Amino acid sequence: MKKVVIIGGVAGGASCAARLRRLDEEANIILLERGKYISYANCGLPYHVGDVIKSRDALILQTPEAMQKKFKVDVRVQNEVVSIDRDKKVIIVKRLETGEIYEEAYDTLVIATGSSPVRPPIPGIESSRIQTLWTVPDTDRIHALIQKQNIKKTAVIGGGFIGLEMAENLRHAGIEVSLIEAMDQVMAPLDYEMAQILHENILQNGVKLFLGDGVASFREENDRVTVTLKSGKAVETDLIILAIGVRPNSELAKAAGLSLNVRGGIVVDDTLKTSDPSIYAVGDVIEVEDFVSKERTMVPLAGPANKQGRIAANNIAGAQERYEGTQGTSVAKVFDLTAASTGSNEKTLQKRGLTKGKDYESIIITQNSHAGYYPGAVPMTLKLLFSMDGRKIFGAQIVGRDGVDKRIDTLAVALRMGAGIDDLKKLELAYAPPYSSAKDPVNMAGFVAENVLNGLVVFSDWDVEHKHPDAVLLDVREDAELMAFTIPNAVHIPLGQLRSRLTELDRSKEIITFCAIGVRSYNAARILMQNGFTNVKLYPAGTRFYQSVH
Amino acid sequence: MKKVVIIGGVAGGASCAARLRRLDEEANIILLERGKYISYANCGLPYHVGDVIKSRDALILQTPEAMQKKFKVDVRVQNEVVSIDRDKKVIIVKRLETGEIYEEAYDTLVIATGSSPVRPPIPGIESSRIQTLWTVPDTDRIHALIQKQNIKKTAVIGGGFIGLEMAENLRHAGIEVSLIEAMDQVMAPLDYEMAQILHENILQNGVKLFLGDGVASFREENDRVTVTLKSGKAVETDLIILAIGVRPNSELAKAAGLSLNVRGGIVVDDTLKTSDPSIYAVGDVIEVEDFVSKERTMVPLAGPANKQGRIAANNIAGAQERYEGTQGTSVAKVFDLTAASTGSNEKTLQKRGLTKGKDYESIIITQNSHAGYYPGAVPMTLKLLFSMDGRKIFGAQIVGRDGVDKRIDTLAVALRMGAGIDDLKKLELAYAPPYSSAKDPVNMAGFVAENVLNGLVVFSDWDVEHKHPDAVLLDVREDAELMAFTIPNAVHIPLGQLRSRLTELDRSKEIITFCAIGVRSYNAARILMQNGFTNVKLYPAGTRFYQSVH
Numbered sequence A, B: 001m002k003k004v005v006i007i008g009g010v011a012g013g014a015s016c017a018a019r020l021r022r023l024d025e026e027a028n029i030i031l032l033e034r035g036k037y038i039s040y041a042n043c044g045l046p047y048h049v050g051d052v053i054k055s056r057d058a059l060i061l062q063t064p065e066a067m068q069k070k071f072k073v074d075v076r077v078q079n080e081v082v083s084i085d086r087d088k089k090v091i092i093v094k095r096l097e098t099g100e101i102y103e104e105a106y107d108t109l110v111i112a113t114g115s116s117p118v119r120p121p122i123p124g125i126e127s128s129r130i131q132t133l134w135t136v137p138d139t140d141r142i143h144a145l146i147q148k149q150n151i152k153k154t155a156v157i158g159g160g161f162i163g164l165e166m167a168e169n170l171r172h173a174g175i176e177v178s179l180i181e182a183m184d185q186v187m188a189p190l191d192y193e194m195a196q197i198l199h200e201n202i203l204q205n206g207v208k209l210f211l212g213d214g215v216a217s218f219r220e221e222n223d224r225v226t227v228t229l230k231s232g233k234a235v236e237t238d239l240i241i242l243a244i245g246v247r248p249n250s251e252l253a254k255a256a257g258l259s260l261n262v263r264g265g266i267v268v269d270d271t272l273k274t275s276d277p278s279i280y281a282v283g284d285v286i287e288v289e290d291f292v293s294k295e296r297t298m299v300p301l302a303g304p305a306n307k308q309g310r311i312a313a314n315n316i317a318g319a320q321e322r323y324e325g326t327q328g329t330s331v332a333k334v335f336d337l338t339a340a341s342t343g344s345n346e347k348t349l350q351k352r353g354l355t356k357g358k359d360y361e362s363i364i365i366t367q368n369s370h371a372g373y374y375p376g377a378v379p380m381t382l383k384l385l386f387s388m389d390g391r392k393i394f395g396a397q398i399v400g401r402d403g404v405d406k407r408i409d410t411l412a413v414a415l416r417m418g419a420g421i422d423d424l425k426k427l428e429l430a431y432a433p434p435y436s437s438a439k440d441p442v443n444m445a446g447f448v449a450e451n452v453l454n455g456l457v458v459f460s461d462w463d464v465e466h467k468h469p470d471a472v473l474l475d476v477r478e479d480a481e482l483m484a485f486t487i488p489n490a491v492h493i494p495l496g497q498l499r500s501r502l503t504e505l506d507r508s509k510e511i512i513t514f515c516a517i518g519v520r521s522y523n524a525a526r527i528l529m530q531n532g533f534t535n536v537k538l539y540p541a542g543t544r545f546y547q548s549v550h
Ligand SMILES: Cc1cc2nc3c(=O)[nH]c(=O)nc-3n(C[C@H](O)[C@H](O)[C@H](O)COP(=O)(O)OP(=O)(O)OC[C@H]3O[C@@H](n4cnc5c(N)ncnc54)[C@H](O)[C@@H]3O)c2cc1C
Pocket: A007, A008, A009, A010, A011, A012, A013, A032, A033, A034, A035, A042, A043, A044, A045, A046, A079, A080, A081, A082, A112, A113, A114, A115, A133, A134, A135, A162, A249, A252, A282, A283, A284, A285, A300, A301, A302, A303, A305, A306, B431, B432, B433
């Protein structure tokens, strides 16, 4: 009888155990978890803090008892693995309640130890009012602090998805929130201009936003913690949530001499085997291949962890299934908005040395979530990055209110399946007025990208003032629309009048066309380009986007 | 200067005109439309009847004047093309307001005449209280009838998507509805068992449903129309909406000697040229290739019509773009549900002579729209059809409340890009609790399909009583769940107790396992199969589905 020991009992570990049992009723499967809980919904924790998910029980998908009964897995919570003896094929385990140490032999070992939130050595970091949210007990602690300690002001350090979810949920619980982020933007997977749409909405939701300003120190005094930022600004709080990143829980693997990468990620082959053929590793703790760049990277997400757990189980049961890399598809609810991305962003392409216009192109468009004439249609802004020959999609980002998750999934599948721009045009997506438009936003992205590659249209930079200081800004919206918002210093000629008023425009100048979302201004650009104007550009995603980024 | 005449000014025609203008500012583009309106939202019309779309203006995307000004297109509404003289390259046009006839020459002609609702020669069909809904004037007429004539009872003939949308909107307007359908199910793109979920909800919404019962005759008397069905049943109504199918508006093409198929669809090559190289045809009026079967077919949908219009424009402007077939992705809101499909259904596969278990396999699963612990998660039922080697997806159908449109699009892209089962497993879809689960329903479909192909699990027929009359039905849900619903004659052993109670089951019998959605019962099936039970099957999609189909 094969003996399989799994270290870590949540996403990767529990999935691996469940699948393995279905494949092999006889295997002796032991699941070791240092925490009190297995198989819980990490991803739901922020929502329990905000009471959006009211039931704490709902977050725990399997109790140790249930897992034991349903899957015949020997589940041992509060059992921490302290070392691995690869030669003897045993692990050393500590029973945390008693302190007792014991050995457990394995035929195959699975390391699914996940990652932990980073707590950098900033002065004052040891305060008990500086919390991280990672586990059920963390959530209980934060929940209790909020309910019992009259928490009114919090600071969330870190504008990644966990920080943003926490900010939203704390606001939901009626608490003041300052969001502090060292970079000049939240949500690193987005490019700067796309993140600006989030910044606008975060501010509208009453969060104080500190961007481009790292933490210099914390100071606790009288139940309050003051955060001093590098800029010298001070933020007073009752509670701080630290969410500035994760590091892999790979101490065990390191001590056992398994190959790690520089960031501490366990190196695995494409069957998820570590450098020791008896040891698999899955989830946040491993290094994976970036599906787009084929470089080695680390992507701590639940989807990949679950899938890897299943693949490891298959391989332990005798398959030779390969894990073919992670493209980093992700989505987050950020107050009233949804932000999603897949593949590489432009920052990453540039870091890899790729140049816009030479190695890649990009578009930003606005489109409605569904047919504009059906109630509830709301705009989304979509950025697409692709190769100059149109054959490869590098990545996509979408920010909007509704239908964002659908379009990122459409694009994620396209990217995964090796689609090019031409394929996006042809995708036959489901259309009825409540759900989409006859040309779905993803089709539109294909059309627009093709137009860029064919030179039918050229986009301006979103930062027109700095990048195109001498350009004529031509607003082609109708008169009535100008009442809501006007672009400073723009010339105004409604699209329907453009052909008859061409003489009002200076052909020697760069002209940048604007409308609300970019469709009429595109038609305007085509009219100008076909009437002898040689330097015409289209402002991406229209005045809506202009407003978000200005 | 090239002269392009387009016949038909809505989806295919208007799109073609707009794109062509953007490619060629100089072309002389004439758009001829026999109706009063161009460029309107056919698909929105049912929702205007139900006052869900309140503004009639919102349905008209471009007026002739706006189209003229913005696109420099010579738009002529109420101008009906009455014949095509291919030798002389002229068309004969009738000005409907004056009756005047004139000739118009063309270099290139585009036929985008769409389709019309079928009005079969049933006795009594000529009543003015039997309406079809196809155009803006149709909508105005029905709207006016409802508002002014005190309509209380209606019958909708035809359970396709237009009939269903009309039924929903009439109910929305507070009117009694009888839905009459000659087939034994509504929504032909779905297989029978999937349509049953719709039937359940249609009935719950107070619609009287007559299935498998065609219309024998109509009789108008005193402002009422009585429908007599083939079964002899009579339905009294104040108004009837006929929505039993469409036929292509190809009379012009036929008279001009262009190649048509047996159903009257215009035959085009893959660049959308008809048998006359100066004439293109697009939209509902043409025959297309079925993307899955590669057979010739007709798919009257707006997405294909719009895309074809754009491709024809590109080709008229000198490109050689190919239209690569229609997969028939569609979606409809049906009361509280969404029903969607892509590719072939099982009926079609069988009509093509394919046999289940030999040429194709199918699965039906239930999964939640998003993580069960986040508020608002609702189940969807997904059917997937695929080849025995797992390399080809034939089609998919989904019925549910939320997230259905997203999953059908994911699957539509996968199908389009040639994905196999293995690819579905690997798709990296966006996960956060409000949007999906770590294993998205589409991934799950991949896992389950693989399990079927590998023999890890065998599904029973949904119709257990008839197809498996001697089987033991084994319900593995928890005690508490049985209070809500019990399966007649089922044996009950909760999953967690199964291993210890195996002796209670007869190994010589066929055993069919049940739980709420199919996951625990799958685990139960694995336990049985690995413990020497040789004839174990899983009831598809759980007791929820059982209830819908029973
Ligand atoms: C608040 C929060 C929100 C998130 N939201 C999302 C989201 O919306 N979408 C998404 O895709 N991802 C999200 N994630 C990330 C996702 O939860 C992780 O990627 C996933 O859980 C990783 O799975 P894993 O099995 O590698 O690690 P984990 O699920 O973290 O499990 C590792 C387990 O190993 C145990 N362990 C570690 N060392 C030992 C040891 N020596 N002995 C015994 N046990 C040990 C740990 O106690 C832990 O329980 C979120 C994470 C958090 C914390």
